[in-house]
Every structure is written in structure tokens, then in C-alpha cells.
Amino acid sequence: xxxxxxxxxxxxxxxxxxxxxxxxxxxxxxxxxxxxxxxxxxxxxxxxxxxxxxxxxxxxxxxxxxxxxxxxxxxxxxxxxxxxxxxxxxxxxxxxxxxxxxxxxxxxxxxxxxxxxxxxxxxxxxxxxxxxxxxxxxxxxxxxxxxxxxxxxxxxxxxxxxxxxxxxxxxxxxxxxxxxxxxxxxxxxxxxxxxxxxxxxxxxxxxxxxxxxxxxxxxxxxxxxxxxxxxxxxxxxxxxxxxxxxxxxxxxxxxxxxxxxxxxxxxxxxxxxxxxxxxxxxxxxxxxxxxxxxxxxxxxxxxxxxxxxxx
Ligand SMILES: Cc1cc2nc3c(=O)[nH]c(=O)nc-3n(C[C@H](O)[C@H](O)[C@H](O)COP(=O)(O)O)c2cc1C
Numbered sequence: 001x002x003x004x005x006x007x008x009x010x011x012x013x014x015x016x017x018x019x020x021x022x023x024x025x026x027x028x029x030x031x032x033x034x035x036x037x038x039x040x041x042x043x044x045x046x047x048x049x050x051x052x053x054x055x056x057x058x059x060x061x062x063x064x065x066x067x068x069x070x071x072x073x074x075x076x077x078x079x080x081x082x083x084x085x086x087x088x089x090x091x092x093x094x095x096x097x098x099x100x101x102x103x104x105x106x107x108x109x110x111x112x113x114x115x116x117x118x119x120x121x122x123x124x125x126x127x128x129x130x131x132x133x134x135x136x137x138x139x140x141x142x143x144x145x146x147x148x149x150x151x152x153x154x155x156x157x158x159x160x161x162x163x164x165x166x167x168x169x170x171x172x173x174x175x176x177x178x179x180x181x182x183x184x185x186x187x188x189x190x191x192x193x194x195x196x197x198x199x200x201x202x203x204x205x206x207x208x209x210x211x212x213x214x215x216x217x218x219x220x221x222x223x224x225x226x227x228x229x230x231x232x233x234x235x236x237x238x239x240x241x242x243x244x245x246x247x248x249x250x251x252x253x254x255x256x257x258x259x260x261x262x263x264x265x266x267x268x269x270x271x272x273x274x275x276x277x278x279x280x281x282x283x284x285x286x287x288x289x290x291x292x293x294x295x296x297x298x299x300x301x302x303x304x305x306x307x308x309x310x311x
Pocket of ligand 1: 021022023024047220221224247248249268269270271272
């Protein structure tokens with residue numbers, strides 16, 4: 001019998017737990033020739049800001065032996081293009097969209113959320129790794145109170161039936177405290193994790209291999225998977241009823257199971273898609289076959305099962 005793949009992400013029931021991670025699938029167009037976007041759980045769009053943004057100078061990505069260091073600098077065409085061009089296109093493909101927001105303060109995040117009002121989206125993801133200009137260049141996610149203010153602004157500006165996920169990073173934070181602050185501020189779920197601070201150096205140019213500067217490089221891919229799993233495990237133990245979208249180095253159906261057993265309700269694929277744009281569908285197929293082989297009837301039964309008596 002085909003297993004039940006549905007998973008609950010707050011008020012939204014996703015048809016399956018395999019999503020794309022913000023930034024790695026653009027707004028889906030690049031993937032469409034390689035992946036049936038209507039089959040994966042959802043496409044998470046690249047974090048969008050109000051205004052168009054050029055991003056960091058090139059080069060923006062460097063390969064390392066176990067992942068990628070990138071510093072894109074939130075390049076993108078801005079919210080108007082997302083609303084008028086990209087979201088209607090995603091809907092026309094039968095895809096489900098999660099929209100990732102990036103801003104410079106609660107006001108900008110709130111305005112972005114308002115602009116999504118009435119549109120056909122499944123969830124909003126609040127990228128809290130943006131630099132907070134009012135806090136000596138620290139990121140919203142570095143200060144629980146600042147993160148909470150952003151989450152509250154987005155929750156207030158978003159229709160009640162659209163879940164709001166707060167996306168956290170692990171660098172220099174007490175993740176449990178941060179997660180609790182976001183949930184108290186109204187987050188319906190948490191997305192874990194963003195890239196981990198990292199650096200690559202080009203020995204020929206004698207320059208940093210990504211031009212964004214040492215503060216901006218982020219490591220993604222297989223190297224961060226154990227870090228991401230620990231984050232998901234810890235946060236699920238802290239707020240067991242809050243759905244988590246887990247991500248960090250997911251490359252196979254087995255990885256999806258690991259994340260779900262650690263406490264994720266769904267899993268997003270990022271860097272693997274940069275290398276293989278068909279990875280989402282392949283990983284979903286592997287995950288489904290893995291459930292069938294093990295006689296697991298409901299994907300949702302995996303969530304948090306590695307916590308023993310916690311579920
Ligand atoms: C090229 C690239 C662009 C990214 N852009 C965004 C973004 O716009 N917003 C965001 O919240 N995360 C962004 N991320 C982080 C990913 O969504 C994800 O959290 C992280 O890469 C870990 O997953 P992975 O190891 O599967 O890539 C980006 C990552 C990469 C590699």
C-alpha cells in the first residue's frame with residue numbers, strides 16, 4: 001500500500017514533506033525543466049525584499065570538499081515582480097509556494113507580508129539572518145527580542161490561515177531561547193537551519209573565494225547536516241508541538257527520514273538542487289520507497305520518533 005505522505009505544517013497540510021529551501025530554486029523556473037514542481041511538497045522562493053537588489057559582487061559561490069560557501073547578498077527583483085510574475089507562474093504549474101521574506105526591520109517585513117495578502121501561498125517564511133541596521137550590523141536572529149519583533153510584525157500582517165515560519169541560523173545564538181522567543185511572538189513553525197558561517201580562499205587570486213566578505217560567507221551542503229540535525233533535535237525537544245522544516249545538507253530520502261525522526265515535520269532541499277535540479281523529485285521518490293520498504297504507513301509517524309517517549 002502506498003504510504004500516506006501528508007504532513008501538517010501548522011494550519012497547512014502539505015501533500016508530502018519534501019520542499020525546496022529558500023534561494024536554491026530561485027522562484028522555481030530554473031527547476032521546472034528538470035522537476036515536476038506540482039509533485040514536491042512546496043517551492044520556497046528566494047528571500048524577497050521590497051526593492052530590487054543587485055546583491056554582492058561576483059564571485060558569490062565556492063565549492064569546498066564537503067559543501068558550498070556562498071554569499072549572494074539577497075540579490076533579487078523585489079516584491080512587485082514576485083507578486084505579479086513569479087507567484088502566478090508557480091500557481092500555473094500546480095506548485096505550492098512558501099514565500100521567504102527579507103527586510104531591514106519589522107516595518108519592512110510587515111509591508112512585505114501585507115503585499116502577500118489574498119495571494120495563493122501555503123506559508124510565509126521569515127528569514128531572520130538579515131543584518132539589522134539598528135544593531136551594529138548584527139542579524140535579527142542574534143537577538144531574541146529583535147527576532148521576536150520581526151516575527152510579531154509578520155504574524156500580525158499575515159492572514160490567520162497562512163502559517164508563519166521563522167527561519168533561524170545557529171551561529172552565535174542560544175537556539176532554544178531564540179526558538180521560544182519566536183514562538184511566543186506568534187511563529188506557527190520554525191525553519192532550521194540557515195547556512196553556517198564559513199570561508200573559502202582562492203590561492204591563485206589571493207582573495208577570498210566569495211566576494212561578500214568574511215562576515216557574509218555561509219557554508220551549506222553535507223558538512224552542515226549533523227549540525228542541522230542537532231538543531232532540529234534540540235528545538236523539537238524544547239517546543240515539541242511546533243512544526244519544524246528541517247534543512248542542511250539533505251541529499252537523499254534517507255536524509256529526510258533522519259530529519260523527521262529528529263523532529264522535523266518537513267524537510268527542505270537546498271545545495272543538492274544547485275548541483276542536481278531534479279533532486280527534489282528524486283529525494284521524494286527515495287523517501288517514499290524507504291517508507292514502503294520499512295512498512296511505514298504514515299510519514300507523519302516519523303516526526304520526533306527518535307525522541308523516545310516525547311511524541
Ligand atoms: C545559493 C544559496 C542561496 C540561498 N539563499 C537563501 C535565501 O534567499 N533565503 C534564506 O533564508 N536562505 C537561503 N539560503 C540557505 C538555504 O535555504 C538553506 O537554509 C541552507 O543552504 C542549508 O540547506 P542546504 O545545505 O541543503 O543548502 C541559501 C543557500 C544557498 C546555498
